[in-house]
Amino acid sequence: MAEIQTYDAIVIGAGQGGGPLASALEQSGKKVAMVEREHVGGTCVNEGCTPTKTMVASARVAYLARRGADYGVSTGPVSVDIEVVRKRKRDIVDSFRSGSERRLVSSGVDLLMGEGEFTGPKRLRVTLNDGGVREIEAETIIINTGLRPATPPLEGIATIPTLNSTSIMELDSVPEHLLVIGGGYIGLEFGQMFRRFGSQVTVIQRGARLLSREDKDVAEEVAKILREDGIEILLQTKLKRVTKDASGKIHLTVETPEGERTLVGSHLLLASGRVPNTDKLNLAATDVEANEHGLIQVNDKLETNVSGIYAIGDVKGGPAFTHISYDDFRILRTNLIENGNASIKDRLLPYTVFIDPQLGRVGLSEEEARKQGLDIRVAKMPMSYVARALETDESRGFMKAIVDPRTKQILGAAVLGLEGGEVMAMLQIAMMGKLPYTALRDGVFSHPNLSESLNNLFSMLDQ
Numbered sequence: 001m002a003e004i005q006t007y008d009a010i011v012i013g014a015g016q017g018g019g020p021l022a023s024a025l026e027q028s029g030k031k032v033a034m035v036e037r038e039h040v041g042g043t044c045v046n047e048g049c050t051p052t053k054t055m056v057a058s059a060r061v062a063y064l065a066r067r068g069a070d071y072g073v074s075t076g077p078v079s080v081d082i083e084v085v086r087k088r089k090r091d092i093v094d095s096f097r098s099g100s101e102r103r104l105v106s107s108g109v110d111l112l113m114g115e116g117e118f119t120g121p122k123r124l125r126v127t128l129n130d131g132g133v134r135e136i137e138a139e140t141i142i143i144n145t146g147l148r149p150a151t152p153p154l155e156g157i158a159t160i161p162t163l164n165s166t167s168i169m170e171l172d173s174v175p176e177h178l179l180v181i182g183g184g185y186i187g188l189e190f191g192q193m194f195r196r197f198g199s200q201v202t203v204i205q206r207g208a209r210l211l212s213r214e215d216k217d218v219a220e221e222v223a224k225i226l227r228e229d230g231i232e233i234l235l236q237t238k239l240k241r242v243t244k245d246a247s248g249k250i251h252l253t254v255e256t257p258e259g260e261r262t263l264v265g266s267h268l269l270l271a272s273g274r275v276p277n278t279d280k281l282n283l284a285a286t287d288v289e290a291n292e293h294g295l296i297q298v299n300d301k302l303e304t305n306v307s308g309i310y311a312i313g314d315v316k317g318g319p320a321f322t323h324i325s326y327d328d329f330r331i332l333r334t335n336l337i338e339n340g341n342a343s344i345k346d347r348l349l350p351y352t353v354f355i356d357p358q359l360g361r362v363g364l365s366e367e368e369a370r371k372q373g374l375d376i377r378v379a380k381m382p383m384s385y386v387a388r389a390l391e392t393d394e395s396r397g398f399m400k401a402i403v404d405p406r407t408k409q410i411l412g413a414a415v416l417g418l419e420g421g422e423v424m425a426m427l428q429i430a431m432m433g434k435l436p437y438t439a440l441r442d443g444v445f446s447h448p449n450l451s452e453s454l455n456n457l458f459s460m461l462d463q
């Protein structure tokens with residue numbers, strides 16, 4: 001057996017929270033090991049946000065190029081070279097990844113590239129990628145191992161080639177007809193992207209609406225926009241079986257509200273959710289509790305049921321976003337290094353779905369507020385009332401904000417429209433500063449920026 005090395009802290013997984021936390025702990029004078037089995041930067045940098053948003057940018061250029069004539073600009077036939085799109089994506093990912101790695105190593109953290117598994121309550125075995133094994137232990141252990149794509153139960157799925165959110169970005173040709181299982185963030189971002197690259201696209205969603213956590217009017221407007229873009233959307237549709245014919249075509253049989261249908265496609269993207277990377281951790285060697293899905297259970301201070309073992313980022317369940325994992329880092333930095341008392345309780349949750357137009361969301365949805373029995377008023381306005389959106393001829397969608405009529409505080413917002421994520425952030429900043437909505441209704445914003453649309457949005461409440 002290898003000799004056991006003792007550290008002050010071990011971080012398993014170099015994700016969005018784990019990397020900065022390992023560096024901060026090391027810089028505070030602790031001896032820290034980081035265990036990472038694949039690449040520094042985790043999902044966001046390597047397979048998530050960075051590559052997808054890079055490719056979304058290429059798709060948007062294709063969209064605008066095709067719409068050139070609407071603006072009086074002649075472009076000629078538009079074609080997409082997916083190998084160039086992919087190279088641009090690879091280059092940006094490489095530069096972000098090497099930056100993350102540089103920051104980690106230069107902080108003095110001991111980076112062990114290999115897979116970690118518990119062998120005792122505070123002890124791990126690391127099977128190194130380049131051969132060999134290390135035995136390590138620490139009083140403080142942080143689990144930041146993230147999620148990976150799930151495979152939905154479907155008869156025949158093991159017999160056909162499938163794509164997931166990682167492999168679809170490595171294709172060297174544009175699919176003729178992409179079948180997408182799942183109408184969540186991943187299914188919609190890729191569905192619209194590949195439609196713009198030139199694929200025929202069908203999205204199959206089990207539930208009655210796309211983006212199941214969003215309000216009905218938001219989900220319906222998203223579906224309308226995507227259908228306008230030529231994407232077929234099947235709601236309330238159950239998967240039955242999948243087969244492949246001699247020419248390699250995929251035959252996916254589904255049960256729609258109108259009856260059984262067999263969809264024929266060239267590629268199948270699985271975007272029906274993600275599962276936690278806890279299966280290889282051998283949690284049984286510790287007393288750390290995971291739920292029935294394998295998500296690690298933590299309290300408001302991100303500590304598991306075992307004192308000194310924490311879980312941050314996606315692996316603890318709840319909202320799975322980079323900025324949440326990064327904020328988990330800030331909470332542990334405060335509590336473990338600065339002797340503070342930070343908690344995730346009442347943390348504001350913003351996010352953006354990078355379809356085009358973007359959907360920016362923050363705080364309570366209208367349906368959540370009504371479910372909680374809150375007394376609310378809803379300000380809602382189509383993007384076609386927004387001068388900037390009309391001038392740029394991108395006026396699809398709407399914005400709405402939920403307010404408390406008594407305190408005049410903004411409780412939440414959904415902005416489905418041009419730069420929806422950025423407009424949402426203006427509302428978020430008002431919420432953070434506890435500004436009443438009347439301050440935005442009456443504020444002087446420069447014309448004709450998107451910000452001035454907040455005057456009109458909140459004026460809706462005067463009618």
Ligand SMILES: Cc1cc2nc3c(=O)[nH]c(=O)nc-3n(C[C@H](O)[C@H](O)[C@H](O)COP(=O)(O)OP(=O)(O)OC[C@H]3O[C@@H](n4cnc5c(N)ncnc54)[C@H](O)[C@@H]3O)c2cc1C
Nearest residue numbers: 013015016037042043044048116145146313314320321322
């Ligand atoms: C296609 C896609 C697009 C996305 N787009 C966005 C977006 O636009 N905005 C946004 O906010 N979020 C987005 N997300 C979500 C975002 O990527 C995650 O929420 C974010 O990466 C948080 O991850 P994390 O810190 O929990 O861990 P991760 O970044 O997932 O990192 C976990 C790390 O742990 C390592 N690991 C796992 N098990 C072990 C083990 N046993 N031993 C050693 N190492 C291990 C993994 O290799 C990985 O590097 C996207 C996700 C996907 C898949």
Ligand SMILES: NC(=O)c1ccc[n+]([C@@H]2O[C@H](COP(=O)([O-])OP(=O)(O)OC[C@H]3O[C@@H](n4cnc5c(N)ncnc54)[C@H](O)[C@@H]3O)[C@@H](O)[C@H]2O)c1
Nearest residue numbers: 152182183184185186187205206271272273320352353354
């Ligand atoms: N822009 C962003 O911030 C962004 C982008 C991509 C991913 N992410 C993160 O990654 C997470 C995972 O994304 P995701 O899209 O895989 O998951 P998701 O849970 O958001 O969506 C999965 C969808 O698939 C549907 N589904 C599940 N099983 C199905 C089946 N058998 N048949 C048909 N439909 C089925 C679900 O109803 C759901 O709508 C997200 O929750 C998000 O936090 C964020």
